[in-house]
Amino acid sequence: MSGFIEPIIGRYVHVEIDGExxxxxxxxxxxxxxxxxxxxxxxxxxxxxxxxxxxEFTKHFRVIAFDMPWHGKSNPPDSQYGSEYxxxxxxxxxxxxxxxxxxxxxxxxxxxxxxxxxxVLNLAIAHASEFRALIGLEAADFQQPWYDTAWLNRxxxxxxxxxxxLVSGLIAPNGPEAARNETLWGYKQGGPGIFKGDLYFYRVxxxxxxxxxxxxxxxxxxxxxxGEYDFSCTPEDxxxxxxxxxxxxxxxxxxLGHFPMSENxxxxxxxxxxxxxxxxDKQRL
Amino acid sequence: xxxxRVRRDTDPPVQFTPEAVIAAFKEIxxxxxxxxxxxxxxxxxxxxxxxxxSTQPFHVAxxxxxxxxxxxAPVLMRSWRFxxxxxxxxxxxxxxxxxxxxxxxxxxxxxxxxxxLEGEIHPFMTHLQYFKDLLALPRRNGFGxxx
Numbered sequence: 192m193s194g195f196i197e198p199i200i201g202r203y204v205h206v207e208i209d210g211e212x213x214x215x216x217x218x219x220x221x222x223x224x225x226x227x228x229x230x231x232x233x234x235x236x237x238x239x240x241x242x243x244x245x246x247e248f249t250k251h252f253r254v255i256a257f258d259m260p261w262h263g264k265s266n267p268p269d270s271q272y273g274s275e276y277x278x279x280x281x282x283x284x285x286x287x288x289x290x291x292x293x294x295x296x297x298x299x300x301x302x303x304x305x306x307x308x309x310x311v312l313n314l315a316i317a318h319a320s321e322f323r324a325l326i327g328l329e330a331a332d333f334q335q336p337w338y339d340t341a342w343l344n345r346x347x348x349x350x351x352x353x354x355x356x357l358v359s360g361l362i363a364p365n366g367p368e369a370a371r372n373e374t375l376w377g378y379k380q381g382g383p384g385i386f387k388g389d390l391y392f393y394r395v396x397x398x399x400x401x402x403x404x405x406x407x408x409x410x411x412x413x414x415x416x417x418g419e420y421d422f423s424c425t426p427e428d429x430x431x432x433x434x435x436x437x438x439x440x441x442x443x444x445x446x447l448g449h450f451p452m453s454e455n456x457x458x459x460x461x462x463x464x465x466x467x468x469x470x471x472d473k474q475r476l
Numbered sequence: 477x478x479x480x481r482v483r484r485d486t487d488p489p490v491q492f493t494p495e496a497v498i499a500a501f502k503e504i505x506x507x508x509x510x511x512x513x514x515x516x517x518x519x520x521x522x523x524x525x526x527x528x529x530s531t532q533p534f535h536v537a538x539x540x541x542x543x544x545x546x547x548x549a550p551v552l553m554r555s556w557r558f559x560x561x562x563x564x565x566x567x568x569x570x571x572x573x574x575x576x577x578x579x580x581x582x583x584x585x586x587x588x589x590x591x592x593l594e595g596e597i598h599p600f601m602t603h604l605q606y607f608k609d610l611l612a613l614p615r616r617n618g619f620g621x622x623x
Contacts, residue, residue: 335587337583347598352602352604353602353604357604359581359608361581363577363580364575419577420578420580422578422581422583422584422588
C-alpha cells in the first residue's frame with residue numbers, strides 16, 4: 192500500500208428524527224471537544240474536509256461533519272421519497288439535536304455555515320445549555336432575497352447547473368481555482384429540489400428577527416464570521432445581527448465569500464484558528 | 477459586540493470613463509471567439525438579447541454559443557428576449573482583476589441596484605454561468621489598468 196490515506200473516517204449512524212429512523216452519514220477526525228460542522232444549503236459535509244484533516248485543530252477537537260438527511264450520502268427517510276422536501280426551523284433543530292444525542296456528544300461546539308449559520312442562532316436562542324460554544328459562518332437573523340428560488344427546481348432548467356451558477360458569485364474572486372470548482376461541484380450534485388427545500392428554511396420559515404436579543408453568550412459563547420464577498424449574507428447583515436446580541440463576537444473575513452471553509456481553506460484557517468483557540472482557553476479557565 | 481472591520485461602498489468604487497466602458501464592451505465578441513471552452517459551454521444557446529452599459533446597450537445575437545452579431549441599440553423594431561444592463565460604474569468595477577466586494581457578480585450588481593435584469597429570462601438562467609463569464613471577458617484585458 193503506497194497511496195496517501197487521509198485521517199478522516201466516514202461512518203453511518205441511525206438517528207431517530209420526528210419518529211423515523213434516518214441513516215446519517217458523518218465523517219470525523221481528532222479527539223477532544225466535539226466540534227459538529229453544518230454544511231450550507233444544497234451541498235454536503237465534504238465542504239469541511241480541510242478542517243477535518245487539520246493536524247492542529249484535531250489535536251484538541253473531535254471534528255465531526257454530517258450530511259443532512261436528503262444531502263450527500265444521507266438519503267431521505269424511507270417514507271419521504273416522492274414528497275416535497277422542505278427544511279424548517281423545527282426540523283433542522285431537531286435533526287442537529289438528535290444527531291448529537293445519537294453520538295452521545297457532551298456539550299459539543301456547533302459551527303454552521305449559511306443555513307447552518309442561521310440555525311446556530313436558533314440553537315443559541317432555544318438550546319444554549321446543550322452547547323459549549325456556537326459559531327455562525329455567513330450567519331444573520333435575516334437577509335434580503337436576491338433571486339427567485341423557483342428557478343432551482345423546474346424541468347426545463349438543469350438544476351445542478353443553475354444551482355452552481357447562482358452560488359458561484361458568492362465565492363470571493365481569485366481564490367484557489369480547484370477549491371472554487373470543488374465547492375461548485377457540491378451544488379451540481381444535489382438532489383432535485385433540495386437546495387430549494389433548504390432555502391424554505393432560509394427564506395420563509397427561519398426569520399429570526401426580533402428573537403436574537405435574548406441570547407445569553409455567558410451561557411454559550413457565540414462567534415459570527417462572514418466573508419466580505421458574501422453578498423447573500425452580507426457583512427452588514429451579520430454585524431447588524433451581532434449588534435443586537437450583547438457579547439457576540441463578529442468578524443468580517445477578507446478575501447472570502449459564502450463558503451469560507453471550502454472556497455479558500457487556508458484563508459479561512461487564519462480566522463477560525465483564533466476562535467477555536469478562544470474556545471479552548473475558556474475550557475482551561 | 478466586537479467588530480474588526482466593516483466595508484461600505486455605495487459610491488463607484490473605481491475610476492472610469494463611459495467611453496472606455498463601451499469600448500471594452502465592444503471587445504467581447506472577439507474575446508469570446510478566442511475562448512473555445514466558453515463558446516462550447518454555450519453550444520445549446522440561441523438567443524437575441526440586449527446586453528451592456530445602461531447608457532449604451534447592444535443588441536447581441538448568439539447562435540450556438542457564438543456572438544454572430546452585436547450592434548448598438550436602439551435598432552428600429554428590433555426585439556430581444558431578455559436584457560441585462562448595468563451602469564458603466566458597475567461594469568468598470570466588475571472588470572477589475574480583483575473586483576470590489578458586492579461588485580463582483582452579475583446578481584450582486586442587480587441586488588445593489590447597479591444592474592437590471594428584464595424580459596423573458598429563461599435563456600439567461602439556463603446559461604447563467606455562461607453569461608457571467610461572457611460579461612466578465614474584458615477583465616482579462618485589465619480594464620482601467622492595474623486593479
